[in-house]
Amino acid sequence: MCASLLLRETLRVAARRYRLPALAALSDGSSIPSPATALAIVIEEARCAISRGEAPTIEMKQAFIEGLARLIEEALHEESGDPVFKATLLRHRVAEVREYVSLSAHAKQDRRSIRASVNAIAHPGKQRASSDAQREALAQLHAYASSPYFSGLADIAQHLLTIPEFAEESRSRDALTRLIESPSLLRLQRLETLLRDERVQAYLSLWDRHGPRSGSAQAAAEGNASQKRGAAAEGRASHALQAMADRLGDEEGDRAAYRVVTSMHVPASIPGRAERAKSEWDAVLLRRANNADEAPEWDVCLLVESKASVDAATTDLSRLLRGIELLAHAEENVSYAFETAQGAVRLRGSSLHRLTTDEAGLQRTVLYCCDAPADTAQRVLGAGSRMQLLSAQASLDYACMLQDHRPADVRMLEPVWDDLLESPRWRGVLDQYPMLQRVRELMVHTEDLMVAIDQVSPNE
Known part of the structure; x- marks a missing residue:
């Protein structure tokens, strides 16, 4: 068996434990x-009815x-119940919660703005106060700006304006006045007031049940742990891909004919739209296209992305497809330099130009490698579609x-059905099952890929 057929057969026989069941099997009426x-x-x-040019039935609408x-x-x-949905509902119902969410979206930028303003006035390296009282007030102002809370900052700034040295000097007076009247400071003060509201506390408690709050120490710890798990998963995927490269090289009698690169960045020199397209590939299997020792060129054999969960792959697919379309814009007679973790490699444009996004x-040419266990009960409604x-x-x-x-009449929900059928914004929900199927067909567990690499016989 030639190396290309060996690769194709390995991908064909690799177990697809994440594959979705046919919907017909789920709707047989047995339960x-x-x-x-x-x-x-x-x-x-x-x-399916719409794709056949038919109108969905009344029975479908009712179901x-x-x-x-x-x-x-x-x-x-x-x-x-779902704490995220309950939090969303609380935001929908309570104006103070909506205001808190809106102000929180600007909070980081507002804090940076206030700290910059305070540093211009009270940074320890810039203080020109002549008395202990003045130095103490400036130190307090600087401390408040460095803390998570800003409720006392305006009071300290007002106090500074009562000190003649600041009140009589126009530059300091104007800076303090701008600080006190700053929209950023007013928003942060309002945010602190809202934080004491019981309904806002209930909203935050619901989000805490979903996961640690953004910016918290626990969130940082979980983020670090997630990064380590992701790095480990990427390492296992690249290890499996290297085993594939070795197997293919042995088949051709030249192990140097194939190599694996990781963290491959797409160069800006490739024409086409890079917006929202995948610009970095976790691992790529390459085949040498010439025998040049100093500047070999390579062809793409397999693009691999490592994902920690099925949902992560589902949300990534649109970026992946745009990434492939970008690579396919490469000019056939040009070779492109890609930066990777192993250094720069040159890929032939003719190899990239042949990439397609059709099923075959x-x-x-694409695999999602995942280490997560397969769902015991297959989820055929994607998380994003469910939340929408x-x-x-x-x-x-x-x-x-x-x-x-x-009393709530279910007919209140008819507008959602109408949007599903008519609104472009709902197209992703209408197409969600074929999209899930497409992702799952591309997913393999890393262990299953290793088994397939070991089991496929070159004589088959």
Whole structure:
């Protein structure tokens, strides 16, 4: 078996433990599907009807509305409900929570602005105070600007204005006045006031149940741990790819014919739109295109991305497809220098130009390597689609009525169905099952890839 056929056969026989079941198997009527599964089934039925040029049926619409109502009730459950949805609902209902979220979005920038203003006035290296009281007030002003809280900063600035040395000197007086009247400071003060609101505290508590708060020590620790897990997963994937390179090299009688590079950056010299396209590839299997010792050129055999979870691969697919389209814009008669963790490598434009995003092309040239266990109960409604359904205006209004123990008619949810069928913003939800299928077909567990590399016989 030639090396290219050996690679193709290895990819073909590698177990795909993340592959989704056929929806027909989930809708055989033997049991009542979960709300998420029921929604995935009817959404796919509607998509198929539209693709055939047919209008979705009344029965599909009713099944969708009932499934969405069940999904909302499940997410609202007091003990097992979804804290993210509950937080979203609280933001929808309470003006103070919405204001807190809005102000929080600007908080980092506001803090930087205030600290820069205070440093211009009270930085220890710039202080020109002549009395102990003045130096103490400036030190307090600087300390408040360096703390997470700004409630006392305006009071200290006002106090400084009562000191003749500052009040009578126009430059200092104007700087302090601008600080006191700064929109950034007013927003930060309002943010601190809102933090004492019980409903804002409830909102933050719900998010804490979902995961550590952004900027917290726990979030930083979890981020570091996640980076280490990601690096380890990338290491295992590149190890498996190197085993593949060695196997292919042995088949050709030249181990130097194949190599693996990691962290491969796409050069700006490749024409095409780089916006929102993948610009770095975790690991790439290359085949030498010539025998030059000093400046060999290489062809792409396999592009590999390492992901810690199935959901991470799902959200990455659109960037990956745009990344392949970008590479395919390479000019055929040009070689391009790519920076990698192993140094610069030159790739032939003709190899890149042949890359495609059709099903056959992806199956030949792309893998998502993952170390996560396969779901025991396959989730056929993606996390992003589920949250978009729950966060629709009609869904939130319906949830509010349920939460208030008021009679809620499921027909309130009809606008979500209409948006699903008509709005471009909902196209991703309508197409969500084929997209999930596409991602899962490209996913392999690293151990399964190693098994396939070892098992495929070159004589097959």
